[in-house]
Amino acid sequence: MKIKITLFAGLLFCTYSFAQQKDSIKSAEKLSEVVVTGQLEPQSIKKSVFNVRVISKEDIKQLAANNLADVLNQYLNITIRNSGSDGRSTVSMFGLDSQYFKILVDNIPLVSDTGMGTNVDLTQVNLDDVERIEIIEGSMGVTHGANAVTGILNIITKKGGNHKWDISATVQEETVGNEYSFSDKGRHIQSAKIGHNFNNNWFVNVGGNHNNFEGFYDNMKGKDHYATDGLRGYSWLPKEQWVGNAMLGYQKNSFKIFYKFDYYGENVDYYSPILVPQDNYPFPETYFTRDKRYITNRFYHHLNANGKVFSKLNYNVSISHQKQERDAELFDYQMETQKESNNNRFTYQSKEVFYSTGALSNFFNNKKVDFQLGYEITNENGFYSSAAGTFLDNQLQSKDVRKRLENYDIFTVAEISLTDKFSIRPGLRYSFQSAFENQYASSLGLRYLFKKGLEARASLGKSYRTPNFDELYTYFVDSNHNVQGNPNLVPENSTSYEVSFKRTCSFDSGAQIANNLAVTFLDVNDRIDMVLVELPGKYQYININKYKMWNISTTEQYAYKNWNVKVGAALVGISQKLDLAQLNISSDDKFLYSLQLNSSVSYNIPKWNTLLALYYKYNGQQQQFAAGTDENGKAKFYLNEIKPYSWMDASARKTFFNNKFEVTVGARNLFNITSVQITQGNGGASGGAHGSGSSELMLAYGRSYFLKLTYNLNFN
Structure with missing residues (x-):
């Protein structure tokens, strides 16, 4: 690890030295790159006090990404957690899970099973109508409220078009590992979009997408495998998704208004490996299985x-x-006839949310001072059926859980340009909570522009995370499990600090070099964890964990003629302190370190209208203390380790017929990663009660190949 860090630090130092020795350096302001996330009004990325990272629609196209999980795998400080058992993919940043990272669509938090903008299943976020993605790391509690602790991701959708009619249709075929067929293997995607500008004022966009993931068999045999060997079913469950969206917009002078509607539907099928015999004496014995289907419907309205x-x-x-x-x-699924019977469908979870946010700005006739006053209203109605078997209300298992969570927030932000080079941005939010004590968030941002294009930024932010539905109300107790929520949980509080330096330089030769260095420190108090509170094996969510993290990351980008090269590195140190007074044990709070490296290379061949790209990311070893029991049955903390692994994607995109027809071919996961080993100390949390061991964390379904065909028909 030390060798890799030294080499990369040397590269960064040499790059800066080389850039500073050239008299022909010119600062490149990139004024065309406008960002909106966290801003008082849309402005160039250079003027932003925040260190904003942008994923363009060209990046999305080059990866042939259909959903958010396809995109984020390659980015520093972000880890994607996949689950083949339920088909979900969630994001982790700075070692904290998806409860601390907020995902928005046009600045509106996206509803999920247990949160508002958090714990979002990335495979359920379609990217067909996306213009770009903006990411800000660090506390954003002032402008975006609860749970924006490690950062926010804002998806900016396309509004209007460049022509009177914009029409496109796409077909994408993809293998799942080495499995593919047109009928029952692989991934099959179809989409279509139509955009129409009626005149200079009115526009409408309509689109639809169908994504059929046929599941990953691996060593399993599928739903019609007729044997009592436990191999019926799939390693990754089949999933079918439907997306529909529409937008109607109007703009005249400075006034703009739009209404956006999204529908998302999903079916996930579970096929039991257990065949149940039926006695048909005197005829031969027959078999059936008890299967399940999970059905999701989501409706999204935004004005x-x-x-x-x-x-x-x-x-x-x-x-x-x-x-x-x-x-x-x-x-029930009858194996001989391949027919379903005794179907029983019920709603086991629902969430309905009314949300509104707004702001006023530009109070002063002074370009050096701006002021924003805003509000946020969130009204969540959550429901979990007792038939799900995992939730409890008022200690009565027979009742459904119905809960309402509300907050009414006001916030204010000022942006003050003390000079043309130096800006400060203080902010404050106060939140009136229905279920917890009232909360507040505060921030202070600084930006200074040095000579020769060097930009320096610093920020201090205080934020909070409110407990989610699972942490408050979970109740899952049987002969093998005892996991209980805690309605007495209180919100977590966090403080983050960040300093960053950015420089973009251009040379007479046409080459460009961009450097970005950031150092972040995050301190979380009263962190909620599911911990062992009683022997044998009773777990409960408790405000018990102290969490500290520091991160240093750097990215370098080189552009020359048709070449574009990016390299990056991030070193994360995490310290957690768990003090289980009930069991009279405490964890070690030393910092545990993990390294990430990433790079991408693209080459444009104008003569052939072809763009070639290669993406690589290295995820270093991750360590974490976990509670378990020793050989004598006594509680003890052990150090678990996730082994390092690498990820590589490649693609080639070519256009034909004046860019009307586009072909993208490529491969994901070139190193054929399926799982990574977790080594556990003696009696670790998942290592059993009386022995050390290791297990496998499933990450992916191996190397896959894709072919994407897009036809664009644009005319005035």
């Missing part, structure tokens, strides 16, 4: 208006209504 009031003040107001329902359908 946004922005413009000027009193010919001076800028306003931006959004109103959103979202509803997500998850149904379970239990049925």
Whole structure:
């Protein structure tokens, strides 16, 4: 690890030295790259006090990404957690899970099973109508409220088009590991979009997408495997998704308004490996299985208006209504006839959210001072059926859980340019909570522009995370499990510090070099963890963990003629302190370190209208203390380790017929990663009660290949 860090630090030092020795250096402001996330109004990325990372639609196209999980695998400080058992993919940043990272669509938090903008299944976020993705690392609690602790990701959707008619259709075929067929193996995607500008004021966009993931067999034999050998079913469950969206917009002068509707539907099928015999004497014995189907439906409405009031003040107001329902359908599957019977479908989880946010800015006729006053309203209605068997209300298992969580927030942000080079940005939010004590968030951002294009930024942020539905109300107790929620949980509080330096330089030769160095420290108090509170094996969510993290990351980008090269590195140190007074044990709070490296190389061949790209990411060893029992049955902490692994993707994209027809071919996961080993200390949390061991963490389904065909028909 030390060798890799030294080499990369040397590369960074040499790059800066080389850039500073050239008299022909010119600062490149990249004014065309405009960002909106966390800003008082849209502005160039250089003017932003925040260190904003942008994923362009070209990056998305080059990866042939259909959902958010396809994109984020290659980015520093971000780890994707996949689960073949339920088909979900979630994001982890700085070692903290998806409860601390907020995902938004046009600044509206996306509803999920247990959160609002958090714990989002990345495979359920379609990217067909995305213009770009903006990521800000660190605390964003002032502008984006609860749970924006490690950062936010804002998906900016396409609004309007460049032509009177924009029409496109896409077909994508992809292998799942080495498995593929047109009928029952692989991944099959179809999508279509139509955009129409009626005139200079009105526009409409309509689109749809169908994604059929046929599951990953691996060593399993599928749903019609007729044997009592335990091999019926799939290693990764089959999943079928439908997406529909529409947007209607109007703009005139400074006034803009749009209404956006999204529908998402998903079926996930579980096929039991256990065949149940039926006695048909005197005829031969027959078999059936008890299978399940999980059905998700999500409806998303968003109305946004922005413009000027009193010919001076800028306003931006959004109103959103979202509803997500998850149904379970239990049925018997007759193996001989391949027919379902005794189907029983019920809604076991739902969430309905009313959300609104808005802000006024531009209070002063002074370009050096700006001020924003805003509000946020969130009203969540959550439901979990007692038929799900994992939730409890008022200690009565026979009751359903119905809970309402509300918050009413006000926030204010000022942006002050003390000079043309030096800006400061203080902010404050106060949140009135229905289920917890009222919370607040604060921040202070600084930006200074040095000579020769060097930009320096610093920020301090205090934020909070509120407990989610699972942590408050989970109850899962049987002969093998005892996991209980805790309605007495309190919100977590966090403080983050970040310093970053950025420089973009251009040379007379046409070459460009961009450098970005950031150092971050995060301190989380009262962190919620599921911990062992009683022997044997009773776990409960408790505010018990102290969490500290520091991160140093750097990215370098080189562009010359048709070449574009990016390299990056991030070193993360994590310290956690768990003090289980009930069991009279404490964990070690020393810092545990993990290294990530990434790089990408692309080459454009104008003569052939072809772009070649290669992406690589190294995920270093990860360590974490976990509670378990020793050989005598006594509670003890052990150090678990996830072994390092690497990920590589490659693609080639070529256009034909004046860019009307586009072909993308490539491969994901070239190193054929399927799982990574977890080594556990003696009696570790998942290593058993009386022995050391190791297990496998499933990451992917191996190397896969894709072919994507897109036809664009644009005319005026």
